[in-house]
Amino acid sequence: MLSFLFKRRAFQGGVHPEDRKQATSHLPIQTLPLPERLYVPVQQHIGAAAQPRVQTGQKVLKGEMIATGSGPVSAAVHAPTSGTVVAVEPHPAPHPSGLPVQTIVIEPDGDDRWVDEPEPEHALNLEPEVIAQRVAEAGVVGMGGATFPAAIKLNLGSRHTIDTLVINGSECEPYLTCDDRLMRERTQEVIDGVRIMRHALGARHTLIVLEDNKPEALAALQEHLYEMDHLEAISVPTRYPMGSEKHMIKAVTGREIPAGKLGADIGVIVHNVGTAYAVHRAVRMRRPLVSRIVTVGGGAVQRPANLQVPLGTRVEELLAYCGGTRETPARLLMGGPMMGQIMPHAQVPVVKGTNGVIALTAAEINIDDPMPCIRCGRCVAACPCGLMPLEMASRIRSEDMDGAAAYGLMDCVACGSCSYVCPSHIPLVQYFQHAKGVLADRREQQRRQEELKELAQQRRARQEAEAKAKAEAAARKKAEREAKKRAQQAKAKEKPAPAKDNEKAEA
Amino acid sequence: MYAAIVVLTAMGLLLGYSLGMAAKYLKVEKDPLVDEIEDMLPGTNCGQCGLPGCSSAAQALAAHEAPVTLCPPGGKALAQQLADKLSVSVDLSGMEEEAPAFARIKEDQCNGCTRCYKVCATDAIMGANRQIHTVFTEACNGCGKCVEVCPTNGLVLVPETPTLRTWRWSKPEAR
Amino acid sequence: MTEFMLLLLGTALVNNVVLVQFLGLCPFMGVSNKLDTALSMGLATTFVLTLASVAGWLLEYFVLAPLDLGFLRILSFILVIAAVVQFTELVIRKTSAALHRVLGIFLPLITTNCAVLGVALLNIQEGHGFLQSVTFGFGAALGFTLVMVIFAGLRERLAVNNVPAAFAGAPIAFIVAGLLSLGFMGFAGLDFA
Amino acid sequence: MTTTTPVSGPHTHAPGGVTTQMGWVILALLPATAFGVYLFGWPALNLLLITVLAAIAFEVISLRIAKRPVTPFLMDGSALLTGLLLALTLPPWAPWWIAVLGAGFAIVVGKHVFGGLGQNLFNPAMLARVALLVSFPLEMTTWVTPQPMFAEGSPGFIEGLAITFGLAAIPDAMTGATVLGETQTGFSRDLGLSETLPGVYDPMQQALGFIPASMGEGSALLLLAGGLVLMARRIISWEIPVAMLGTLAGLATIFMLIDPERFAGPGLHLISGGAMLAAFFIATDPVTSPSTMRGRLIFGAGCGLLIYVIRTWGGYPEGIAFAIILMNGLAPLIDHYLRPRTYGRTRGGKPLEPKASAPAAPVTEKRP
Known part of the structure; x- marks a missing residue:
């Protein structure tokens, strides 16, 4: 009965919000049909905006690079489907301010044709640098919502000794179930991505960490991880913010990142499960990041769902696919209710970091x-x-x-x-x-x-x-003049006549 | 009576002498405050404080003759720093944080007189005689001196347009 | 030993110079805006108060009393205190320019701090011996520092609180001082017998 | 679905609010209050109503003057709670003007001068009690022996009104002294505890509340029960009551072992006077107590220490109100110096040293 006194706390503080995941955790991932227009912002990540390299009217294929990363911290953007670029112009960004951001607007041709069919690679034979390069080319960013370019974090193995790679499958935000479904439905792909990342980082231990409210995903992972060395899936107590990098590291390794340092400085790197899946697609399948899984939920949504969505799809399309809203949502969010951002309207696109579209009623907000x-x-x-x-x-x-x-x-x-x-x-x-x-x-x-x-x-x-x-x-001129004058005076003493000419010349 | 006079005189002399000695041994160099303050000021000598330049402003500040809020380009941040440095308390809530502004030349009104070019403290205006000038916003501190000297009113200060990078959360309403 | 401890406690709490005897109110109000400043002021006053108690006692029993010059007491005490304060100021200016700037005008004001003169005079009035005088002076200074620090803590809280404009600043500070003094009345009659 | 000014997350909230919290505290106080009213009859009820109504009236007036919305601030229940707490610490048969003056002092000087809810530095009810005790020592120390409502000999409704409004004097036969008062009087007459306590102190009676006391301080057991409910519901934290009662009991035990004739034991200290009321309902006032766990422990211990010191050696028989005010004064300092350790930093605020991790043997998977 007094066991709570002796239980080691994973980290100090934290809260237990009602998780409200039951609405979507049992729903398989559905693919959203292609919308009529895709609005692909050039900035979907932390760092410098990518530079567009397509013109209006140009035809693009699915997976074609339409904007290149610029600067050390940036990520490329690829066409989510085949079609025509109809504009490169500012459109509202998925941001609370609703300020415009440079956006490539694509009209799909309906064929959804990939750019080419590359040979799948033996990813584990690649050098770590090559893996990081492939990931960078595919435009992969942190899929948990932080959207930090993933390639940079995969390159850290060369400068730091990484002893533990932590794969964050905690999904501690209420409502969100996209990572849960991903781990349950695409278990092998996720594990393959994890192995590629572990290889790139040279990490000794790898832990896939789930909160204990996702037993099915844990079971699925453990089944596939059976007898794999130094790679295990574990569950931690459900407590918000378990998904925060700092607190996840504290919870599973007991170490703290010193203020102003990175996880790599204490030998731990955290990646999201969604990123692992994207890395699998990028390195094993040679496919860039062009779609992601989004949980559409919240009390105001008619039929909540987990959807596989092409990047650039506007939020209104997702809501429409889910049967629209029961009532005008009090707040429309991108991301979960704890750290998600409020959206000014539904005409904003899904981007790489969008893990949920949540329409909340006033009662849920409370x-x-x-x-x-x-x-x-x-x-x-x-x-x-x-x-x-x-x-x-x-x-x-x-x-x-x-x-x-x-x-x-x-x-x-x-x-x-x-x-x-x-x-x-x-x-x-x-x-x-x-x-x-x-x-x-x-x-x-x-x-x-x-x-x-x-x-x-x-x-x-x-x-x-x-x-x-x-x-x-x-001063020089003056000196010269003086010198001249003196010379003239000296001359004049001898021959006073030509003085007039000299004066003229000076004037 | 005499005792009192003697005692007080002796005390005065004794204490005065020992204090004099102490002052000699505990002498301190000149206050480096003025230099430190000058380092904090923008150093563009823009003159918006009404004083001839940043060094005279620093002197006035050190002597508590000028308010710490005197420097518009430095804004609230500088005022707070100065207040801390001079350990004076100041109410900055009334001081509006001005949105940064930049000079812009209306090209149809510029006659290429170079007057703005000459007054600019940071070389933010480029152009030659009889040519239309342009402003490098990166180097402009929005002091507005060029606006004052322009004979054709061809210069305006425009506020910075907000972008995703410069957008900030507003302060919540408190009750 | 116990006697001195009790004297110390009694002077610091029961007969607190500021909140019970209402001496030294001007630095109490003037330099209590910030915790660090208040603590420094308290320490400077502690130094001066203890030294002044010593000097006062020596002056009284070696000069004034033998020469029967009791009527010069206030005059000569102020002279000595002024010298001690000047000396303190020189030391502080040498050791910490920042502290000197912060204490500013209040440092010379210790000279006219009635707590310092008051304690020195009380020592004579109560007929304290030398060690008792030192303890009394130190205890009073301790009490002064204690309430300075408490009060500064409260005022730092007030500075970020939403005090109505009519009371903000000095008015609320005086009210708080009064209420704190009410609390110190609880020590009245404290008797460790 | 557009919101004009963007609001930051989180976009959901735990259930409950200030009103709920205050409501629970008032609810937890009700049994002890009801028992106090029963025990001391009509005058006590009158006094309770007058205090609470006066507190609410002063709150409304203050809010009006400050031009703040009246309804939401009145509905939070803090004025009601302040009034209730004050009433519980007054002698039950005190005259009406004591109640009104006290409520006015608590609400106006103790709270609204500072800016209203959450801004005060001292507990308003305790301030009022101290101010009254210092100003009107006679009225504030006239205790009566329990005269249960409807019991024979106890004043009826009309007589109750007469007592409250000062039209009838309290019969001498009904007055008594509190245990703490009796022991102090005893000491002044050089009587040891073994001589004073028998006859005035019976632990059972004391714990149940059948003793001369203020209206709400008497029944230690009912107060304890209410406090435990609040603790269980996490309305109040455990640190302050535990530290306060623990220190009080600890000191009492130590000194009792030194000299049982001079120093009363822990039992008497815990169940007499306002110890229970203060530990669970007054010292735990969130506004005037520290906000960290360690801070609360020190705060509680400080309260316990001061209460013991003032009770044992001080001029007043009961020191709770003084102790609370003094510790309230220290609370900002405690919060200033005892901050929790920040993630990734030492207690002093410096970044942690990066721990050198064990050199890892890289796992390289090579499979064709």
Whole structure:
């Protein structure tokens, strides 16, 4: 009975939101029919936007690269189906602001024809660098929602010693079941992707980690992993935010990533199961990332589903396929309800990081008007990062951003546990996002000021140099003139006549 | 009576002497504050504070003769830094964070007089005599000096257009 | 030993200079905006108070009393305190420029801090011996530092709280000081017999 | 389905809110309150109603003056709770103006001057109690022996009104002193505990509440039960009550072993006076207590220590209100210095040293 006293906690804090996965966890993945238009943004990842390399009117095949990655942190974009490029223009991005982003609009021709049929490769014979290169060419990013280009994280094995590769199948957000279904239906492909990644990283141990609310997926994995060395699937207690990289590492290895470092610095790398599947497609099958699995759910959706969706499909098409909405959703989200982003409207496309499209009713949201903080400390107890959200928020409210930073604002992972438990319904996460934005602006402004200072100094130096040169020139001229004058005077003493000519010449 | 006079005089002399000695041994160099403050200021000598340049602004600040909010290009961030440096408390909530703005030349109105080019503290305007000038937004600090000198009103300050990269979450309404 | 401990506790809590005797209110109000500053001010005052108690006692029993110059007490005490404060200021300026800037005008103000003069005079009035004087001065300073720090903590909280405009700043600080003083009344009559 | 200003996640929320929490606390107090009213009869009921209504009235007036919405802030129940707590700590037959003054002080000076709900630094009810005790020591220490409602000899409705409104004096025969008061009086007459306690202290009676006490402080057992319910429902944290009662009991035990004639034992300390009420309902006030676990433990221990010190050596027989106010004053400091350890950092806030992981033998799978 007292066992709860002795149970080692996976990580401090955390919350237990109702998981609400029952609506879709039993539904197999369905393929969404091709829509009439696909809106493929060039920026679907963290880092620099990709550069479009197709023109309006150009025909493209499925899997053809339509935008190339630019810079060290970027990812290529491929045509999700065969068809014609009808425009390359700004369209609303899947982002709370709804601001436009450069988008390649494709009209499918209905054939869905692949670019070519490459030979499947013996992926485990490839050098790690080649694997990373293949993954980069396929435009694979972190599929759990973070969308960090996956190739960069697969290359870390060359510079760091990686002892543990953790495959994150926790899917700790409520409603979402796309990873669950993926692991259950495409178990072998996922495991193959995991093995390719392990090979690329040279990791000694590999763990596929699931929360204990997905017993079927765990069983499926364990069946296929039977007798595989150093590769096992384990379950961890269901607790949000288990899926956060920092907390997953803490939960399965007991280690913590030091502040300001990466998982690779302590020898652990975390990849999502969806990424493993995409890596399998990219390296084994030589197919780029052109579609993904999306959970359509939430109380406002008529028939929730797990769908395989071509990237660039607008959210409204998904909702329509699921029978539309029962009622006007109070909030339309991309991603889960804890860390997902609110969408301004349904005319935004599904991108590489879209793991769910959730239409919530007001009752599911259950957020009232905020009341003043009563300092109950629940946010402190819930914070998985060991911060004091109430102190940070009160400082941000009185515009003391540095004070908030001193309380550890930059260590916040914005998981939302604090807002979730706050009895006063204070939007703590938004306070933190706001403050992080203000601080980022300040850093940006500071950087600009430094640059401008440099420019101003250069200008002053130049002006001074110019003035000096001028002064010197003037002095020289003057000296010359004097010299001439003296010479003339000397001459004039001898021969006073030609003085007039000289004066003219000088003028 | 005499005792009192003697005692007080002796005390005064003794204490005065020992303090004098202490001051000699515990001497400190000049306050490096002015230089430190000057380093914090933008250094563009734009003159928006109403003082001749950043170094005179730094002197005024160090002497507590100017408010820490004097520098518009530095914005709220600089004001806060200065307040901390000078350990004065200041209410910055009224100070609006101005959206960064850039000068833009209306090309049809530019007559190529080069006046803007000459006043720009950061060489953000390029162009030669009798040619239409252009502004490098990267180097522009939005001080607006060029706008003032333009004879044809051909320069305007335009605010930065928000993009996904510059978009920020707003502060929640508190009750 | 016990006697000195009790004297220390009694001076620090039961007869707290600030909240019970209402001495030294000007630094208490003036330098309690920030915790660090308050702590520094408390330490500086501790130094001065202890030193002033010692100097006052020596002055009284070696100069004023033998020469029968009791009427010069206040005058000469202020002289000595001023010198001690000046000395402290020199030391602080040498050791920590930042602290010197922060304490600013309040450092010379310790001179006129009634707590310092008050404690020195109380020592004589109560007829304390030398060690008792030191303990008394130190205890009073300890109490001063304690309430400075508590009060600064409360004011840091107030700074981020949503205090109505009419009360924000000094008014609420005075109210809080009053309420805290109410709490210290609980120590009244504390007697460890 | 468009929202004009984007709102950040999370987009779902745990059930419950401030109102629910306050509601539970009030509910947990009800048994002890009802018992107190029964025990001390009509005057107690009058006093309870006056205090609570006055607290609500002052809340409404303050909200109006501050131009804040009245309904949501009144509905959170905090004013009701403050009034209730204050009433429970007053002598049950105190006159009406004590109640009104106390409620006014608590709500206006204790709470709204600071900016209302969540902004106060001290527990309003305890502030009011201290202010009343210091200003009106006679009225605040006139205790009566239990006069159960409808019992023979106890005042009826009309007599109750007369007592509350000061029209009739409390008969001397009905007044008594609290156990803590009796022991202190005993010490002043050089009487040891073995001489004072018999006759005034019976552990069973004391725990049940059949003693001269304030309206709600008497019944230690009912208060304990209510507190345990709150703990089980996670409305209050376990740290403060445990640390506070633990410290109090620990100190009492140690000193009792040193000199049982001079120092009362842990039992008396725990079940007499307001120890239970304070431990479960007053010290746990979230606004004025620290927000971290370690902070709460220290806060609770500090309360226990101060209560024991003031009760044992102080000038007042009961030190709970003072102890709570003093610890309230320390709470910001505790929160400032005792922060939880941040993930990836040491307690001091420095980044952790990266642990050198064991050099791994790379697993290379090569299969044709």
